[in-house]
Amino acid sequence: MDWQAAAGRFTPPARLAVIGDPIGHSRSPQMHNPALQSCGIDAQYIRVQVPVGQVAAAFRQFAACGFLGVNITIPHKFEALDAVDVLDPLARQLGAVNTLAIRAGRLHGYNSDGPGFLRSVKEAFGADIQDLRVLILGAGGGAGRAVAVQSALSGCQKLLLVNRSHAKAEAVAGEIRALGVGAEVAVVPWHDGALREALAGVDLIVNATSLGMKPGDAALFPQDALQARHLVFDMVYRADGETPLLAEARLAGAQTVGGLSLLLHQGAISFEHWFDRPAPLKVMREGLQNAAMVGLST
Numbered sequence: 001m002d003w004q005a006a007a008g009r010f011t012p013p014a015r016l017a018v019i020g021d022p023i024g025h026s027r028s029p030q031m032h033n034p035a036l037q038s039c040g041i042d043a044q045y046i047r048v049q050v051p052v053g054q055v056a057a058a059f060r061q062f063a064a065c066g067f068l069g070v071n072i073t074i075p076h077k078f079e080a081l082d083a084v085d086v087l088d089p090l091a092r093q094l095g096a097v098n099t100l101a102i103r104a105g106r107l108h109g110y111n112s113d114g115p116g117f118l119r120s121v122k123e124a125f126g127a128d129i130q131d132l133r134v135l136i137l138g139a140g141g142g143a144g145r146a147v148a149v150q151s152a153l154s155g156c157q158k159l160l161l162v163n164r165s166h167a168k169a170e171a172v173a174g175e176i177r178a179l180g181v182g183a184e185v186a187v188v189p190w191h192d193g194a195l196r197e198a199l200a201g202v203d204l205i206v207n208a209t210s211l212g213m214k215p216g217d218a219a220l221f222p223q224d225a226l227q228a229r230h231l232v233f234d235m236v237y238r239a240d241g242e243t244p245l246l247a248e249a250r251l252a253g254a255q256t257v258g259g260l261s262l263l264l265h266q267g268a269i270s271f272e273h274w275f276d277r278p279a280p281l282k283v284m285r286e287g288l289q290n291a292a293m294v295g296l297s298t
């Protein structure tokens with residue numbers, strides 16, 4: 001591909017992008033382009049499909065074409081770790097890079113998913129993670145691991161990790177203990193009895209699995225395990241409305257927040273890395289809400 005020619009086709013010029021494979025369904029342009037416009041920044045945010053194994057090469061091309069930054073989504077967040085010149089310490093701890101800032105030709109890698117999660121929790125529930133006992137389903141996946149490590153680093157009161165492949169949750173628990181931050185972390189087996197007991201002793205429940213993305217997906221746990229005092233955070237969002245978990249949580253009287261909130265806040269933090277100024281959150285939120293919800297991605 002002739003990157004210079006491709007980048008030159010856009011007005012305003014393409015200076016920011018989200019990469020993934022596939023990438024056509026990403027909602028990030030609908031959030032970032034109104035933000036750029038409202039801040040008077042002469043730049044456009046585009047989607048670029050990048051195959052696995054090509055992330056480092058793509059980053060160099062972006063730098064050569066004068067790009068300012070890139071968001072990285074599935075499946076490239078891990079590959080991006082090794083493709084940057086300067087890795088932010090938090091991104092190293094969270095084990096993934098989802099934001100690239102290009103400064104004077106140097107590639108700086110960040111993770112905005114972890115801090116974005118904290119902002120979502122604060123905004124949705126008025127709560128700080130250090131005051132909460134947290135259970136994460138899907139803690140062995142990329143997003144779940146990042147949220148688990150972020151919760152531990154931020155001093156949550158208790159951290160319970162659940163994952164279909166139990167060994168992956170054990171590995172994440174081991175990594176968290178090795179951080180030496182003093183977080184109380186335990187792994188809960190994925191079966192109804194153990195989950196019911198674990199849920200009775202936590203405040204915040206996070207779904208970081210991909211369950212709930214498709215109609216007919218299995219329930220995560222028995223519905224009667226949900227209580228009105230629970231705070232329920234579903235990282236999944238989907239085109240046809242509320243996820244089954246959020247619908248059940250609402251019926252139980254619990255407070256809820258969906259994946260769109262995380263998408264918004266991680267995007268705002270990326271914007272702050274690129275432009276060293278507060279992100280226009282209201283404009284970004286409206287952009288996301290106006291976008292037709294036809295898929296899932298950052």
Ligand SMILES: NC(=O)c1ccc[n+]([C@@H]2O[C@H](COP(=O)([O-])OP(=O)(O)OC[C@H]3O[C@@H](n4cnc5c(N)ncnc54)[C@H](OP(=O)(O)O)[C@@H]3O)[C@@H](O)[C@H]2O)c1
Nearest residue numbers: 138140141142143144164165208209210235236259262263
């Ligand atoms: N809102 C946002 O901005 C945002 C940001 C990031 C991610 N997400 C969402 O978070 C979810 C996870 O993303 P990811 O990047 O972490 O993906 P990932 O690395 O592929 O992890 C997938 C997770 O889901 C679990 N899982 C998959 N199918 C399952 C099933 N049938 N039963 C039980 N567990 C199952 C996996 O368990 P195993 O380890 O056993 O395979 C793993 O824990 C996705 O829905 C993604 O769209 C949202």
